[in-house]
Amino acid sequence: MAVDELDTRILRLLLEQPRTSVREYARILGVARGTLQARLDRLERDGVITGTGPVLSPAALGHPVLAFVHIEVTQGHLDDVGDALAAVPEIVEAFSITGGGDLLTRVVARDNAHLEDVIQKLISLPGVVRTRTEVALRERVPHRLLPLVESIGRTAGK
Secondary structure, eight states, X not given: OOOOHHHHHHHHHHHHOTTOOHHHHHHHHTSXXXXXXXXXXXXXXXXXXXXXXXXXXXXXXXXXXXXXXXXXXXXXOHHHHHHHHTTOTTEEXXXXXXXXXXXXXXEEESSHHHHHHHHHHHHTSTTEEEEEEEEOOOOSSOSOOHHHHHHHHHHHXX
């Protein structure tokens, strides 16, 4: 999908001021509310904007331990294991991957003992051959998209 300079300005505002009204966004951008709403609708329809809910902190919810668990799956069972992962509430993301393992999961836990319990649950799933876990010590670059949006905006303006 092509993103132009106005789209980039809209996305930047959404990221920087997520709780502002559409009317206020339009005022800040100097465009008609209808123009802004049409752009937002298109960005949603095209999958650029995928949600508008709050970003929650697992640590603030009592799950400060973050680990990345690589899962090796018996051939032919990737979909079954992937479906089973959805039933484990401590798994906040899961991806099919290349390289070492078949799946990469992002897991949160209350403490290391809880993390071990979650890993044991994963190992017991039918189709799981083995797991490899890496515990995150500190977040160095928080999840962000603004630098990417700005980079795309600079390219769109040329």
